[in-house]
Each structure stands twice: as structure tokens, then as C-alpha cells.
Amino acid sequence: MRLTELSSWLMTWKTAGTLQVFKLAFNEWATSLMFHAEQEDKYVTMPLIQCTPSADDPSLGLADKVKDTMITHEEEMHEELLSGLEDVFAVLNEDIGSTSVITRTKQHLYGQVMTLRIVQEDHLDTEEALVLLMVERCLTDEQQLLAARELLLDNAAADPRWVMNWISESLTDGERVLLANLEARFQALPVPA
């Protein structure tokens, strides 16, 4: 279940028992987002910050200053997303337990999930428009491939392919072929530590 489905489902759910379905779906989404944010900070944002001049560099034009500021802000958006996830977990685990849910709590959960959806979409838009261009400029092909591998494969997990499998569920057949081709290129990289 994706985030938009989660929020619309929240609006219509009627019985307390089905809260378990929401919890499971939310856990899946939160786990994916947390892994993505952590890996992105480490393998994309950090190398970019090292590569780009500081926003107070006098040689920078306004356009570059703005882009640098927005890229630096990416880390904060991750923090905002993670903090939003924690807020929802707090409601799920502390306020309502697993047996009963009052209407007000449902409304607040809905609000929190929709807010998360909006922060996530803002973040992804900024990333696609500004950050990816900087990645192409700053990172070598090998660094980009390494970042892609770390975003897709979780070597610390019992099933390292859980991210790949989760993403595949949302892709068309053609897109799955692209993903498989990318995965094949990981063979050329050094074995992860």
C-alpha cells in the first residue's frame, strides 16, 4: 500500500480491528523511507556538499547560491520526514494502542499522513529538479553507480534485495528491465564492506 492509498484508506476505515492493516502498511513505508534517507545523506548529499562551494563563496552567482542552499536543505527535509514518521508512530503505539480508535485520532492520523505525503513530494521534486543535476556534475560514473547500489541493496539486512523488490512492485515491465540492467552493472563495483 502506497502513501496516498494509506491516507485515503484512513479516511474511510470504520473498525478498530483494521488498524493493524494500516500499521503494517505504514511500517513498510516508514522502513523504506528511513533507509532511503539514511543512504542518500551518506552516498549522495555528503559527496555533493564536499564538491560544491559554500553558499557564501563570493565567486558564486545567485543561481548557484540558491541551488546550494536548496541542496543543503535536503538533509533538513529528511529530518522533517523522519520526525513526521515518529509522530505517527507515537500515535499508533502510545495514544491508541491496538484496540480502539476514536474519530479525533483518526482525523489526526490522516492529517499527519497527508502532511508526510506533501513533505515527501516536495522533497522528491526538489531532488529531481536540482540535486540530480548536481550529482551528474559532481560525482564520477563509478560514484553514481555506487550510490545507486547503496540506495537499492541493503547489505545489512537478512534479505539485501528488499528495497529492489519493494520498488519493483510499483514499476511497469519495461521499467523493471531498466532496474535489472542497472543491477547488472553493480557487478563491476568493488564488493561492499
Next chain:
Amino acid sequence: MMEDITHLERPIDVQILLHKAFHTLSLRVEKLAADSEKGGDLKKFEDQFGYWVKQLLYHATTEDNFMTGPLQQDVARDNESKHVVLVKNATDIIEFVGKGDSAGLEDSVKAAMFTLDEKQHEDLVESANDIQNILTREMGQDKVITRTRRHLYRKVMDMRILEFDHFENEEVFVIPLIREQMAGNQELELARLLLIDDTADDPRWVIDWVAKELKPSERVLLQELEDSFAGISAAAD
């Protein structure tokens, strides 16, 4: 979805009918805001949002003057202060829509600028319009509009949830006080004022709207309550 209302025990229970009408209207406005993320103009949203705010302003003002105004308890003042917050939310949304398609981008740029030190911040603030133009060029006009519509939806949803919470608090904390402290005829007059705007060209603009938002069986309850208003002038005579 609110449950069906099957009877009104006292005139002040008109609030349950009114709150149900507000629930329906505000959810409709929220859906229009959500739909606007897909594109199109905001005319229908703006019309319905304006109507929601008009109803809310009359309702809140009437409550402040004739329902909580005479009460001395802190809970009455809390109720009035929640009205101020709701109106502030509505004003913010009107200002946000007034800023046009790049209002959402402006929100994001402001948030990013908080990461800068004071000098950098001042430099960039001076170039705010240029910054928005640069980002619009980089991101594309469609994404800028979509972001603004997303933020609009978030603001409307926040206001709707605030309104729901407020009505719920009012039903739990304020309405029992009215039942305890208001005389029967005074309570009936309050119900009348909440539904009939004596100062308007069309005094029935509130009650007619409430009727439209209710189920036929609930409309009967509203009609019965309106019929009882005739007793107010009789008692006054």
C-alpha cells in the same frame, strides 16, 4: 461521516445539526483543494472556500455574542479564542491563494533560507523574486503549480481538522453549560440567532444552507425547531 441525528432534546441541540452541515461543507472544500492538485483553475475551490468562511464567520460571531459571551467560565473564553485561530487559518489561506502559482515555492525557499547565516540570508532575501524565477525555470512551471496546490491542500486540511476538533470540544464542554445556565426562552432565541440572520437582506441564508446539507429526516427536525421560534415572540408579548 457523522451519524444520523434522530432527535433534538433541547433548542441548543441545533448545534449538532449546524456542526453536521459544517462537516459536510468543509469536507467538500477539502476535496476541491485535493482535486486542484491535478490541475485546472481554482474558481470552484475559491467560491466554496469563500462560502465556508462566510458561514463560519457568522456562526463564530453569533456564538461569541450570544452563546459564550454571557458565560463567565474559562471554557467560554477558550471557545472564543479557537474562533480567532480558525479565522487566522482562513485568512492565511486567502493570502496564500492571492500570492498565485508560486506561493508553494515561496514556502520552500523560506524554509531553505532558515539554514543560512544572517548575512547570506539578507543577501538572498533581497533577491527573492529572482530566486523564485530561477527555481521556476529549473523546476518547470507545472511542478511549481503542483507544489502550490499541495500546500494549499495541506492548509485547508489543517483548517478542517481544527474545525472538527473545535466543534467536538464545544459539544463536550460548552453546550452542557448552556443547558445548565440558560433559560428556555433564551436558549430558543440563541438557536434562532444561529439560524436566522436578522441583519441580512435574506435572513434565511444560514438555515436554508443547513437544510440543504442535511438528510430529509434531519430537515424535519430543523423545521420543527423553526416552528417553535414562533413561541419566542409570543412569550415576549
